[in-house]
């Protein structure tokens with residue numbers, strides 16, 4: 001079966017997908033799945049038996065030539081698609097200069113440029129500095145460290161249904177599926193999990209937070225409130241705007257008292 005290179009695939013017309021040429025998973029896919037099952041860690045849970053050979057924009061082609069529209073987008077974080085020509089060109093150019101850098105040891109102009117740009121883009125009034133990480137879970141762990149270091153407080157508030165990542169800090173604030181934590185404890189101390197606002201199931205009750213702060217958790221011992229503004233793994237839950245405003249207010253009040 002003819003197969004396009006990644007660059008040729010960019011030119012595939014919208015009419016070329018979706019298309020099914022063999023019922024999935026096809027024979028090649030089955031062989032890859034069998035080898036994967038034998039050799040890769042069982043920590044890689046899989047959603048379904050799609051074996052992707054390459055992508056173009058929002059389209060993916062499997063190893064048997066089936067083509068699909070990808071609604072996952074790198075779990076909703078890769079909005080430029082598989083191989084946006086500008087992104088590919090930038091990566092090629094960078095790789096020609098650096099296959100590795102030591103940002104903790106030396107200076108690099110592109111790193112200063114990127115951090116300046118991100119710092120200026122960040123919302124809010126502050127002057128920001130930027131710390132680059134390889135993954136979401138490292139960003140979470142870094143944020144927890146920074147919040148505790150800066151506030152000199154130990155407490156962390158997180159929410160039921162939340163997923164924050166797979167390293168220990170992020171796992172400690174995660175409260176999604178028990179098998180993600182089973183067998184890995186103990187976790188970071190000082191974490192309190194509270195209900196998220198789910199307008200269709202259990203709407204958030206501010207009185208519960210007031211009770212918490214007056215009975216068991218001194219609010220001035222809380223370093224951070226860690227929240228997905230829209231929960232993903234928890235079921236794509238959109239909280240009501242009052243919920244986000246409530247927590248913004250709590251944080252601002254406690255910051256002023258610090």
Ligand SMILES: Cc1ncc(COP(=O)(O)O)c(C=O)c1O
Pocket residue numbers: 075134135136137138163164165166228232233
């Ligand atoms: C809401 C949320 N936060 C954090 C993470 C962790 O990000 P990463 O997988 O890049 O470590 C994920 C990953 O699935 C996530 O869904």
